[in-house]
Amino acid sequence: MNINNNLKLYRKKAHLSQAKVAEIVGINETHYQKIEYGLLNPSVEVALLLAQTLHTKVEKLFFIPVGATTKTDKPNNQQANK
Numbered sequence: 001m002n003i004n005n006n007l008k009l010y011r012k013k014a015h016l017s018q019a020k021v022a023e024i025v026g027i028n029e030t031h032y033q034k035i036e037y038g039l040l041n042p043s044v045e046v047a048l049l050l051a052q053t054l055h056t057k058v059e060k061l062f063f064i065p066v067g068a069t070t071k072t073d074k075p076n077n078q079q080a081n082k
Helices: 007-013 018-025 029-036 044-053
Strands: none
Touching (some): 007 018, 007 029
């Protein structure tokens, strides 16, 4: 499951381009774009570096939407058959 993010909002507030954020964090621009567009989840290290770069907390950048289904919400086959 991909998590949602506020990267674009905080990046714009910081007056930074996608390329500049990627450079500061140490990833390539395409990788950053995939994270910002919600196509890829960042590693913990990258998430922390993004928060530091954008002067905010990780939990303000990344979130799971209310009502979203997570892996733990789905019963596995053994539990469903009991």
